[in-house]
Amino acid sequence: MTAIAYDLKKPAVTGTSDLLSVDGISVAYGDTTVVHDVSFTLAAGQSLALIGESGSGKSTIAKTVLRLLPEGQTTAGGSIRLDGRELLGLPERQFRPLRGRTLGYIPQDPASALNPVRTIGSQAHEAAALLGERDPEVRRALIRAVFERVGLPDPERVYRSYPHQLSGGMLQRVLIGLTVLPRPALIVADEPTSALDVTIQKRILDVLADLRQEHGISLLLITHDLAIAAERTDSLVVLKDGVVHESGASARVFADPRSDYARTLQADVPALNPDRYRNQRGAGSAGAGADRGAGVDGPRAQIEVRNVSKSFRAGGTAVTAVDGVSFAVGRGQTHALVGESGSGKTTAVRLLLGLEQPDSGEISVSGETVHGTSRAELRTLRRHLQLVYQNPFTSLDPTWTVQRIVREPLDRFRIGARADRAQRVREAIEAVGLPAGTLSRRPTNLSGGQRQRVAIARALVSRPDVLVLDEPTSALDVTVQADILELLARLQRELGLTYLVVSHDLALVRQIADTVSVLQRGRVVEDGPVEQIFARPQHPYTRALLDAIPQPGGLPRRAAPVLTH
């Protein structure tokens, strides 16, 4: 369909094998140094990952290489050489030609990287212009060719679309296409897939890998996910607080981490340690273990969802968000709802909590029906049914102190004598592993992990039987995620809680759940005990989700069930 095939010429890189060499750079914002003496080299055609948690300085390093740091507020020392040329201190006029043509950049959030009031096509012409091609028809053909190459269906439609008309995955493909189009020698990708669903993440990374191989492009990947880095790059640099803790070949660092921090990171990757929390949860699960399975029926089921459907009206058409979903969770068990965005898992949870009314079907918690009851009954029910939200940055009132936040359910439900409430708040905050000093602080002064602990304390203080966890760790760093999961496992063991976990991350689900329901477009496509789902997935969608778990090559999996693809 296109007259001009996309030119697969390798980028013209001259000189030595080291394309990018970063030597002893330090970066400071004002008086605060955030990157200390970091050095690494990246050979032409190779890939390197900078790994670290938020605040580790990985994005700052990427921005320093791209010279995107705000001028005047930051100071950078050291040396960054790209293909033998010093970048730091290079006048802007000489650096500009390198942008796009030699140095490509893929941002984290594709939606905010494109101008919402211009079509994709008109923005793509800017990238195509970097090739020096003047004829707009030729440029257009080039753009369509590259869109086709990154796997965008119907490139002509994409070309005419505005950013809001495309999904996040498609936008990221567009950006990858536009980054590759001017044939840069080096692409810097800043968490290119963390805003995307897992199966899309895999496809995006595949496309990126293919293009890199075809064109011999080097990649500097910024990520917090050790498994992705190990799977997708040749070498790794592990950063913490702006200091390099370990660097080397990806396979080596991943298989045999030498620094303590890298070991922690490795241990916290859910995909590698499927049984990490099993032993801790031990007692509670074992007691109820006899009748493990999705079909826990009868009086023992703590949560029962029977054939529930819900549709919403959107622009005149009814969209079915949840379509005949059924599942049951036994007391003290953990059930997981797995699916990607739009699969209806969040709607299912909102129905369970009585925040939405179902069109049909029945939901009961501890034998009490959730819907069709009076407001007072729903309130009583909620006392035993609490929710931990996905994002602890929005679920806590910023104007309240932690003390008030955790105390709110006690005051509202009138639990215990007034004098005892303060004591119960202290116990709850201790139970989630926070020092008592936290009580007088406000959420804005706490880190993400601490906030999520506060949210868990608030959910637990009224001593509920059922805790609904809506992607409880997806807004948190990997090591913080491990802390929170450990906490949840311990609380379940000690308090005999029943968990309903919503997640898109199957690796995480395998660590914490007993039973799983896989949701796709509002329907349960597969359910059963977690071992069965992982060992013998029946539905193609389940298999796609399993495939999306990053699998660093050539590494022995610890006690992982055999995956059949």
Added chain:
Amino acid sequence: MTTNLPVVRATGIPRTVRRAAIRVPPTVVLAAVVLLGVLLWSLIPGAFTSYDPVTGDTAEKLLAPSAAHWFGTDYLGRDVFSRVVHGTASSVTSALVAVLIGLVVGSIIGLASGFLSGWVDTVLGRVVDVLLAIPGFLLAVVIVSSLGFQTINAAIATGVSAIAVFARLMRAETLRARGSVFVEASYLQGGNRVHALVRHVLPNAYRSVVALAVLQFGTSILVIASLAFLGYGDPPPASDWGLLVASGKGYATAPWLVYAPALVIVATVLSVNRISNWMRKAT
């Protein structure tokens, strides 16, 4: 269930984000000093000047500013500085009354329409639209004309014309706060709508409204001074700032009669604006 949960300290939690030390820019300090001075003038005018603001010595009329008379004297030999200082209380109080009316009524309208939505929002929204459609100053003039020519009526009129601005901002802030996850969380913690409104929505919505109130204080001083200038306030010998400017404008040979009170108005309004601006950015 056990009452004593075992204590396990979390490890590896990142350091908490420390609240950045609040740095007050020098211009804000200057503005605060000016406003403090104005406040003291209105509370204890006698401490700042020994001259009588009402009776003067006709032998000393229309004297230029000097060490004895900082702002000079007017056509009756009254000390202009004394008149400005003694007029402060009336100007500041009326501006406060105006802001309070706008803040309270506007906030209630904004909260109600933002939180209740539905037909309440529609009805209140139209009322606010009507208020916005009439130029504020014109509305104030009409109100004073019907209530009577007094400073307090000018203040009420200024307050009424500011209601729409407060209502609009409060409604927007309420909508934002109402949609927050923590408000929904409050319902799950057993909270009812009144609890959510008073304890969660209001504290999160009022911040920018308060910044607007400070800004509106400056505007009110200007509007009330303008009304007094046009004769819509208390008649002489009251010495509202706007009235001082109005009564001085007939004496071309004594420009200090206009400039001195005008400078005080300008300094006050600029100070208020500076502080409001700083508050808005700081929160």
